Each structure stands twice: as C-alpha cells, then as structure tokens.
Amino acid sequence: MLKFVRLERECKIEIYDSVSSEEILQLEELLGEDFYLFSINFTRIYNIPASLAELLYEHTEVLQKNIKIVVNKSRLSKYLNYIGLKGMFVSKLKDRQSTNPNINVIAIGGSANSSAKIIEILSNIDTTKFAIFLIQHIDPIKDGIFDEILENYVENDILYASEGMDVKVGEIYLASKDRHMTVNGSKIHLENSALKNGARPSISVSFESLSNEYKDNFCGILTCGYATDGVDSLATLKRNNSVVLVQNPDDCEANSIPKQAKNQKIYDYIFNTRDIAFYLRCMSLQYDSFDKWITFLFDEVYTRYEYDFRLYQRDSVKRRVEQFMIKHRIVDIKTFIVLVLFNKSAFKSLFLDLSINVTEFFRDIEASKKMIEIINKEHKHCYNIKIWSAGCSSGEEVYSTAIILNELGLLHKSIIYSTDFNPVVIEEAKNAIYSLERFKKAEEAYAKLGFKMPLENYFETNTKFVKVKEHVKQNVLFFVHNLEKDSVFNEFDMIECKNVMIYFDEELKQNVFKMFYDSLKFGGHLFLGPSEMLPLNFENRFEVYDDINKIYRKVA
Structure with missing residues (x-):
C-alpha cells in the first residue's frame, strides 16, 4: 500500500506491507514531480520487485533526484545497499522492547467473568516467582471467598490485603471489599477515598499505584469485565515502562474492559489466557547458559511457528542469534526470546537471518568443469534434463548452471527447479539483480571455463547493478521448499546442494540425504559443497564420482 503527503519542498511517501504494479506506476508519477526531496519509507517490507529497484535507480542515478530511502527491515536494507541504492535501516524492534526480564510484580484486574481466567492463568505459572495482586469488583456487603477457591489451584499464601502488610514475592494479595488497594514503600495501604470508575476497589487505582512503585518491574494484566475500570490507568503504566497485557476480548463474555483497552492501543500484547500464562512463565525462567536459552527458544519456535531449527548446527545458530541481538540493540537474552515468541515481525526477521546462506556465481570452478563433463557425457542427447538446486538462496549458483547449459546448447531442453525455505531470498532470486562487484x-x-561468449551477454548492466536477461531465466523455476519437513516432488538427473548441510546436525542430514536419494534418477549425480560428505550408511547407494569436488552418482 502506498500513501504520500506533498509538502512545500518535500514529498513524503510511505510504502507498507507489499508493493503492487499499480503502486509502482503511482510512485513513478510522484517521482516525476518537482520536489527538492523525496522521502520514501518502506514499512514492513522485506523485498521489492525488480521493476521498483530499476525505477529507483533511474531516478537516483540517471535523473539525479534527491531521494532518501528509509527501511525498517534489515533484510531489505541489506538488499538495497547490496545493489547500490543505500537504504537507511531503522530497527523497529528496539521500540517494542518493553519487557524487563526482571518482572516480579504482577496485577490482574477484572470484574464479571474474570475469576475463571485468573484461575487459569495462575494454575499455569510458577506463582512463587511473583508478588501477585488480584483486583476484582466485589460486593461491598458480602465477604469474599475467592481465597478459598484459589487454594485449590495454587500453593502460595493467599491473603486479603490489610493495612501496612509487607509485599513479598511468592504471596498473592486480593483486594479487600470496599477499599482501594495501593502500595507505597513495598507496603500495602487501604484507602476509603471516592469510587473510581464507579468501583471501590478500583483496578485503575491499584494499577497506577503499583506501576509508580515498581516501574518496569511491574506487569499489569486486564482481563474480562464490564465497564472500563483499569483502561484509564494504562497511560501511566506505559510512562513507567511497565508491561501491559490485555485479554483478547473474543475470549470474554463480559468484554467491555479488554475491548476498551484494545481500542486505546496502549498495551504491549493482546493475548489469550494461554499466552498470558506462557508470557509470565517466560518471565520466571532462569537458565545458567546461553545454550540452554537457545534450546528453550527453538523448542517454542517449533511449537508456535512450526519451523524447526532444533537440528541446526548449534554454534552457527548461536553466532547468528548474537549478531541479530547486536543489530537490533537487544542486550538481554530473555527480552530477545519474548520478542521472537510473541512478535511475528521479530520472528520473521530472525528467521531470515538464520536461513541466509552464502552463495556466488561460479563459486567452485573445478566442480563446474566436472558438471560440464557429466552433462556432455551423459545428457547431451537426452530428451530433457531436470536439475534441482536445493537451498538456492538468492540464485547466483542457479543462474550459473543455466548459463553453463546455454553455452552447451542445452538450456532449451532443461528445467532447473530452484528451492529454498526462505521466501524472501526466493523473491530476490526471481528479481535476478546483483551488484557490479559480484558480477566482476x-x-x-x-x-576460466573457456566459453566463447562473454558473460556480459547474459546480463543487462548499469552503473550500480546487473540483471540476468530473460532468456536465461525462462527455464528456471523458483519456489519455497523446506528440506526439513517437505517431501520429494520430482525425479532429477542432478541435484545441487552446496554449503547447506553444514548448518544441519546428523539427524537432519540423514533425513535430507534420504530425500535426495529418493529424488535422483538411477545414475543421477549429487553435487555437495567442499566441506560436506556422504554419510557412511549411504556409501552403498552412491559411488564417488569426484571425491575432491564432492560429486556422487546414484548406483543402487
């Protein structure tokens, strides 16, 4: 979607979520206008189509327009800078780091229909890790019995608040009838002041007092109830950097309180009851090593997002996690984990960082010469040639293979299936735009391959980047495929999978080699990276074609 504002000397343009061909035409019209500065802000966009990259090049380099590009996704920033368009990266994840990893005071506020939600939350967390305050709208005439009910679900001391009571971690405090509950100097005070939002005890009064006392160590949770009590306190909580969780209104029969809180947009997360409890469990966790935190994270990523990084080579994963934290200025591992598990944008950014492989054109010349030898010897007179490039990343090796096939006069009867489980790099590969430095x-x-036609005949060039010509791309197919969980999808003459397996542990390698074996025709060839090798239990199913260049032939 594209929005813009024309100022006196500047045209401010925001493009977010996706870019359509119609919006590219609209942008072209805007850039044709007479402004001193064009500010283009890409929001929630990980990749741009080739036509937009070419448009930006034309107006910045050819027409010399003054264009400032700002992006909030590091992958797009890297891509733009790689092709010479200089996008300034501003991380939005930093703005969402409201979680203090040392939260130890929580309060849950609600009225009608809230008791069951409170019980479900407290039953699924370690209540001994927090001082817990419960504020409900209760009948000022009747004595409360919620403490007796809660005793069936938690082992903590459950106390109706009394004047001067010390606040201690591991205890649960219930607001007493007809009194506001506040805290000052870690002591509870009961006030007989006027009703707030038609209630005494009032959620708002307690939330504001607790937030002022405990600042970013406090988490306020608004659950089910009628009216709006508690909602007007949320601004105070955010000023104090306290965490605000709101029950999903769809989970409540009495949903006025969470619905109004959601409309105010002053919260950190809208959660169902299960996720409120899980968030609090995360806050109570303490691991003594970075590796244990990573294990916890990837177990939960698999459960929540169905991506499995648990079988990836651990040292490589840890390095990329550390780099991600530095890039987004995240200093605490627990804060990082909460962001990834509860913020889909943060997870996607991490996913992109974990799944990027290093690649380049004609990376291994000797292996390329062996491929030429195999094609000439075994496939020159075939009806067709099917090749699978698994883990193709941004496409350089795929197009290298296509150029080799074209030089051998065989591209017209070949199909190269190019896959990666990262949808963003698949789009970059489809764009087929690469830096001049990479091209040189x-x-x-x-x-060194000895072909007669110069490489520049396969590319369109400008002063910043090159683009693979259409006739090279026409027999190349790109699509998302996950080696960890997707299945065989065709039968191939050759499979290229270079420098992918080095990120997998032994169990995942076994599964992937089984898939490659099932995907190759009898006599087909498997090309691996220089640091990779065939597992011992596959040696009777493949013969070594070239041990130095890691090329194997299926024989059984």
Whole structure:
C-alpha cells in the first residue's frame, strides 16, 4: 500500500506491507514531480520487485533526484545497499522492547467473568516467582471467598490485603471489599477515598499505584469485565515502562474492559489466557547458559511457528542469534526470546537471518568443469534434463548452471527447479539483480571455463547493478521448499546442494540425504559443497564420482 503527503519542498511517501504494479506506476508519477526531496519509507517490507529497484535507480542515478530511502527491515536494507541504492535501516524492534526480564510484580484486574481466567492463568505459572495482586469488583456487603477457591489451584499464601502488610514475592494479595488497594514503600495501604470508575476497589487505582512503585518491574494484566475500570490507568503504566497485557476480548463474555483497552492501543500484547500464562512463565525462567536459552527458544519456535531449527548446527545458530541481538540493540537474552515468541515481525526477521546462506556465481570452478563433463557425457542427447538446486538462496549458483547449459546448447531442453525455505531470498532470486562487484568477480571465474561468449551477454548492466536477461531465466523455476519437513516432488538427473548441510546436525542430514536419494534418477549425480560428505550408511547407494569436488552418482 502506498500513501504520500506533498509538502512545500518535500514529498513524503510511505510504502507498507507489499508493493503492487499499480503502486509502482503511482510512485513513478510522484517521482516525476518537482520536489527538492523525496522521502520514501518502506514499512514492513522485506523485498521489492525488480521493476521498483530499476525505477529507483533511474531516478537516483540517471535523473539525479534527491531521494532518501528509509527501511525498517534489515533484510531489505541489506538488499538495497547490496545493489547500490543505500537504504537507511531503522530497527523497529528496539521500540517494542518493553519487557524487563526482571518482572516480579504482577496485577490482574477484572470484574464479571474474570475469576475463571485468573484461575487459569495462575494454575499455569510458577506463582512463587511473583508478588501477585488480584483486583476484582466485589460486593461491598458480602465477604469474599475467592481465597478459598484459589487454594485449590495454587500453593502460595493467599491473603486479603490489610493495612501496612509487607509485599513479598511468592504471596498473592486480593483486594479487600470496599477499599482501594495501593502500595507505597513495598507496603500495602487501604484507602476509603471516592469510587473510581464507579468501583471501590478500583483496578485503575491499584494499577497506577503499583506501576509508580515498581516501574518496569511491574506487569499489569486486564482481563474480562464490564465497564472500563483499569483502561484509564494504562497511560501511566506505559510512562513507567511497565508491561501491559490485555485479554483478547473474543475470549470474554463480559468484554467491555479488554475491548476498551484494545481500542486505546496502549498495551504491549493482546493475548489469550494461554499466552498470558506462557508470557509470565517466560518471565520466571532462569537458565545458567546461553545454550540452554537457545534450546528453550527453538523448542517454542517449533511449537508456535512450526519451523524447526532444533537440528541446526548449534554454534552457527548461536553466532547468528548474537549478531541479530547486536543489530537490533537487544542486550538481554530473555527480552530477545519474548520478542521472537510473541512478535511475528521479530520472528520473521530472525528467521531470515538464520536461513541466509552464502552463495556466488561460479563459486567452485573445478566442480563446474566436472558438471560440464557429466552433462556432455551423459545428457547431451537426452530428451530433457531436470536439475534441482536445493537451498538456492538468492540464485547466483542457479543462474550459473543455466548459463553453463546455454553455452552447451542445452538450456532449451532443461528445467532447473530452484528451492529454498526462505521466501524472501526466493523473491530476490526471481528479481535476478546483483551488484557490479559480484558480477566482476563472476567474470573472472567464468573466464576460466573457456566459453566463447562473454558473460556480459547474459546480463543487462548499469552503473550500480546487473540483471540476468530473460532468456536465461525462462527455464528456471523458483519456489519455497523446506528440506526439513517437505517431501520429494520430482525425479532429477542432478541435484545441487552446496554449503547447506553444514548448518544441519546428523539427524537432519540423514533425513535430507534420504530425500535426495529418493529424488535422483538411477545414475543421477549429487553435487555437495567442499566441506560436506556422504554419510557412511549411504556409501552403498552412491559411488564417488569426484571425491575432491564432492560429486556422487546414484548406483543402487
């Protein structure tokens, strides 16, 4: 979606979520207008189509327009800078780091229909890790019995608040009837002041007092109830950097309180009861090593997002997590984990960082020469040639193979299936745009293959980047495929999977090699990276074609 504002000397343009062909045309019209500065802000966008990259190049480099590009996704920033368009990266994850990993005081406020939610939350957390305050709208005439009910679900001391009571972690305090409950100097005070929002005890009074006392160590939770008590306190909580959780209104029969809180948009998360409890469990966790935190994270990522990084090589994963935290200025591992598990945008950013593989054109010349040898010897007179590039990343090796096939006069009867489980790099590969620096390095490697046609004949070039020509791309197919959980989808003459398996542990390698074996025709060839090798239990199913270049032939 595209929005813009015309100022006196500046045109401010925001593009967010996705970019359609119609919006690219609209942007082209805007850039044709006479402004001193065009500010283009890409929000929640991880990749731009090739046509937009070419449009930005034309107006910045050819027409010399003054264009400032700002992005909030590091992958897009990296891509724009890679092709010479200089996008300034501003991380939005930093703005969402409201979680203090040392939260130890929580309060849950609600009225009608809230008791069952409170019981469900407290039954699923370690209540001994927090001082817990419960504020409900209760009948000023009747004595409360909620303490007796809660005793069936928790082992803590459950106390109706009394004047001067010390606040202690591991105890649960219930607001007493017809009194506001406040805290000052870690002591509870009961006030007989006027009703607030038609209630005494009032959620708002207690929330504001607790937030002023405990600041970012406090978490306020608004659950089910009628009216709006508690909602007007949320601004105070945010000023104090306290955490605000709101029950999903759809989970409540009496939903006025959470619905009004949601409409105010002063909260950290809207959660169902299960996620409120899980969030609090995260706050109570204490692990003595970074590795244990990573194990916990990937177990939960698999449960929540169905992506399995548990079988990835641990040292590599830890390095990328550390780099991610530095890039987004996240200093605490618990804060990082909460962001990833409860913020889909943060997870996607991490996912992209974990799934990027290093690649380049004609990376391994000797292996390319062996591929040429195999194609000439075994496939020159075939009806068709099917090749699978697994873990293709941004496409350089795929297009290298396509260029080799074209030089051998075989591209027209070949299909290269190119897959990666990262949808953003698949789109980058489809764009087929690469930096001039990468192209010049490719020219040096390509010259060693001895082909007559110069490499530049396969690319459109400008002063910033190159683009693979359409006739090279026409027999290349790109789509998302996950080696960890997806299945065989065709039968191939050759499979290329280079420098992917080095990120997997032994169990996952076994599963992937089984898939490759099932996907190859009898006599088909498997190309691996220089640091990878065939597992011992597959040695009777493949013969070594070239041990130095890690090429294997299916024989059984």
